[in-house]
Amino acid sequence: MQTDPDIVALGYKADLKPVDPYEVLIGPFYARREAEGDYSYAFRIGAQHANVNEIAHGGMLMSFADSVVANAAFAANDGMPAVTLSMNTTFLAPGRIGDLVETRPRLVRRTREIIFVDADFQAGGETLLSVKSLWKVIRPRKAQAAV
Amino acid sequence: MRTENIAEPAVPDGYELLAVSPFNRLTGPFYGRQREDGQNLFRVFIRNHHLNRGAGVHGGMLLNFCDIALGRSARWAIDGNALSTVSLQCDFVSMARGDCWLEATSRVTRKTRALIFVSGELHSEDRLVMTASGVWKVLGAR
Numbered sequence: 001m002q003t004d005p006d007i008v009a010l011g012y013k014a015d016l017k018p019v020d021p022y023e024v025l026i027g028p029f030y031a032r033r034e035a036e037g038d039y040s041y042a043f044r045i046g047a048q049h050a051n052v053n054e055i056a057h058g059g060m061l062m063s064f065a066d067s068v069v070a071n072a073a074f075a076a077n078d079g080m081p082a083v084t085l086s087m088n089t090t091f092l093a094p095g096r097i098g099d100l101v102e103t104r105p106r107l108v109r110r111t112r113e114i115i116f117v118d119a120d121f122q123a124g125g126e127t128l129l130s131v132k133s134l135w136k137v138i139r140p141r142k143a144q145a146a147v
Numbered sequence: 148m149r150t151e152n153i154a155e156p157a158v159p160d161g162y163e164l165l166a167v168s169p170f171n172r173l174t175g176p177f178y179g180r181q182r183e184d185g186q187n188l189f190r191v192f193i194r195n196h197h198l199n200r201g202a203g204v205h206g207g208m209l210l211n212f213c214d215i216a217l218g219r220s221a222r223w224a225i226d227g228n229a230l231s232t233v234s235l236q237c238d239f240v241s242m243a244r245g246d247c248w249l250e251a252t253s254r255v256t257r258k259t260r261a262l263i264f265v266s267g268e269l270h271s272e273d274r275l276v277m278t279a280s281g282v283w284k285v286l287g288a289r
Contacts, residue, residue: 022205025196026173050169057170058232059214063207070206084206088236 003028004044007100012042023067026060031071038075040104041068045095045123056095056128064101065089065119065131072105073115073135082115082135090130099123113137159190159248165219174211179219187223189216189251193243193271203242204249204276209269213237213279216251221263221283224255228285230263235281243271256280261288 003014012030015023023029026049030042043064051057066087073082095101101123108116115135121128158164162178171177174197180188191197191212199205214235221230243249253267262282269277 020199020205021196022198022208026207048169048173051171052166052168053229053231057168057211057214058218058235059174059207059211060170062210062214062235063205066205066207066210081201083242084239086236086238087206087210088234089210089232090234091232094231 004030007042007044010042012040020067022063026063027067029064029067031068034104038104038107039068039071040102041071042100042102045097045099045101047097050097053094054097056097056099056101058089058091061091061095061101061121061129062087062089062131065103065121065129065133068103069105069117069119069131069133070135072107072117072119073133076107076110076115076117077135077137081138083138085114085134085136087131087133091128092130093126093128095123095128099128101128110137162188162190165189165215170211171215174208177212177215179216181223185220185254187216187220187253189219189253190248193245193247193249195245198245201242203244204271206239209239209243209249209277210235210237212249212251212269213267213277214281216269217253217265217267217279217281218283220253220255220265220267221281224258224263225285228287230283231286233262233282233284235279237277237279240275240277243269243274243276247272249276253279261285 049060105119257264266280
């Protein structure tokens with residue numbers, strides 16, 4: 001995988017964890033550990049991510065969102081997987097080819113059953129999309145059975 | 148039943164290949180069928196590269212297909228103008244697997260001069276996978 005030196009210069013690393021085949025197809029995605037222990041994520045919009053209007057495809061932006069918000073949900077679940085229950089996305093501005101898209105997902109609340117994570121996605125000082133997501137907690141025994 | 152070495156089936160009867168943007172080419176091909184009753188049909192054949200590490204269809208791919216299936220119904224409801232997604236709400240009802248078609252239905256629920264409201268569902272092997280609703284903006288509408 002070719003890494004983007006400009007993204008690495010911002011302190012990001014290409015995601016080296018075992019990745020999902022779909023993320024190999026549409027990535028690479030980058031992660032940066034923040035001083036508070038949480039993570040920021042980034043990817044650069046490429047020509048392959050464009051729609052017919054030659055801006056970032058909404059499906060690509062949501063795919064990136066689902067992938068990185070999942071990591072925030074897993075972290076809130078003590079590293080155990082969680083599954084997406086719902087994702088509400090508001091599109092505020094178009095993403096241009098070449099834009100670096102960055103986000104720092106926020107854990108809003110964790111209950112026994114549900115994890116709430118919000119994320120805003122910025123490029124060039126502008127918010128492109130805003131996501132509110134709910135994740136179902138998977139308990140260790142159930143997660144083990146699913147492996 | 149499934150067999151080994153499944154090749155992608157031919158374009159399903161009555162469906163057309165949806166206009167191919169770079170990202171649709173990367174994650175498709177997607178097929179659509181416009182129906183007179185407004186309940187439009189869509190399909191994509193799920194391959195390994197659409198999956199997550201748990202062998203289910205990646206959540207991002209489900210969201211992507213939703214955007215395409217609902218957005219296409221919005222586009223079919225107007226003439227010519229470009230559209231952009233304003234908002235999309237998706238509920239993940241159950242997981243979907245690979246080596247089979249992922250199907251969607253979508254329909255326009257309301258159309259104003261500048262906005263189009265669409266709702267839809269995703270199914271895999273006759274199981275409900277996702278319910279969704281979204282709003283599209285007609286670009287250049289006054």
